[in-house]
Amino acid sequence: MRQKVKTRLLLLMLSLLSGLALxxxxxxxxxxxxxxxxxxxxxxxxxxxxxxxxxxxxxxxxxxxxxxxxxxxxxxxxxxxxxxxxxxxxxxxxxxxxxxxxxxxxxxxxxxxxxxxxxxxxxxTDNRYEWQERQADHFRVYWYSGDTVFAQNLLDVANEGLHNAEELLQGELTDGVDIYAYATAQEMRTALQSRGQNWVGAHTDPDLGVMFLSLPSGPEQRLDMERQIPHELTHILLYQELGSGYDNLPVWLNEGLASVAELYPNPDYLILLGKARQNDAFLPIESLCQGFPRDASGAYLAYAEATSFTRFLLQRFGSNSMQQLISNYAQGMDCQRGIQATYGESLSRLDRQWRRDAFGENMLSSALDNLMPWLILMLAVLLIPLLLIFSTRSRKPSSQTNG
Ligand SMILES: [Zn+2]
Structure with missing residues (x-):
């Protein structure tokens, strides 16, 4: 009997519980x-x-x-x-x-x-615009200003740029990339909100596989494409290869590689480097490990130097060593150690060699160049009294003879 009550109670509890669960x-x-x-x-x-x-x-x-x-x-x-x-x-x-x-x-x-x-x-998505879409191979391009020929140009340049970037990094793009083409830099920057400086022309979120371009219509549009797309694609490719190691790349190397991959190199960089050489205003490469200056002129010079220095490393030591350098950094070596372990030389020494090779810069002669106006002034200051003394002395005997 007691057993029966127990069973009933158990059944009641079970049904209550299952009722609650239901x-x-x-x-x-x-x-x-x-x-x-x-x-x-x-x-x-x-x-x-x-x-x-x-x-x-x-x-x-x-x-x-x-x-x-x-x-x-x-x-x-x-x-x-x-x-x-x-x-x-x-x-x-x-x-x-x-x-x-x-x-x-x-x-x-x-x-x-x-x-x-x-x-x-x-x-x-940036729903301020009516995006049109076109797709081929790895790429999906989105645009709101321009015709389908413009969109096809984007796809063509993306494929050409990919070839360049893959050759440079000896890697292969595995994931798809979305390319958003804004009609003005201003419109693109508002999409980035607080994340981009006010001089930025293109941007990538490599972890999303998304790039933002600013391509105003006009004669420069194709050249802008040829600069921006391969550049941003290189960042994405590096991210796909390195994963979280991507964040350990020194900024000069990440930006240097991306700029070397550009199909149409930025002609302003040569002018900037020439000026920096004239004014002895080079930023030490060491100062470009963690970040670039935030002001436009400092940043442009940093890009120009990073590009030239990376190209120098590639030409001098080859692309296998470059792969080693990238992998050393991705594994966590710091800016100096990565260079030392790869090339057996210090960063500052290679920085000096690069300037000498790229600009025929000899430290002594560049120091002399800078000192030259002061040397002339010093000589003048020293020479004038000497000349005066000399001229008074040479006048005295003549006055004697005359007198
Ligand atoms: Zn970049």
């Missing part, structure tokens, strides 16, 4: 139709409709942005009619353009249990 599963399965709209660079707006049967307390929207480690969140409000809304300020906390975002809502149910909605996903 109720919970049902509430979890209820989709509140959470959706998101956004004004690019301004705000995200989440909205959903909560059924009368499912009162939700303290709802919070969570969202995960592609490649970010932190989960973001924002509190949501529920109106009397069950409308759930939440806003997130993108001006204060921007999301990288063209990232994928996963989102969901969590809340407390009336019975104290927790509720998690199904996940939704959206692609945070």
């Amino acid at each position: 109720e919970r599963a049902r509430s979890q399965a209820i989709d509140i139709g959470l959706e998101v709209d956004y004004a690019f660079g301004e705000r995200l707006i989440f909205h959903g409709q909560i059924p009368d049967t499912l009162p939700l307390l303290q709802p919070i929207i969570f969202f995960e942005v592609e490649t970010e480690l932190q989960t973001r969140s924002t509190e949501a409000k529920v109106s009397d009619f069950g409308k759930l809304t939440a806003e997130y300020d993108l001006g204060a906390q921007p999301i990288r353009a063209f990232s994928q975002v996963d989102y969901w809502v969590e809340a407390i149910l009336a019975d104290g249990q927790s509720y998690t909605s199904p996940r939704g996903t959206f692609f945070y």
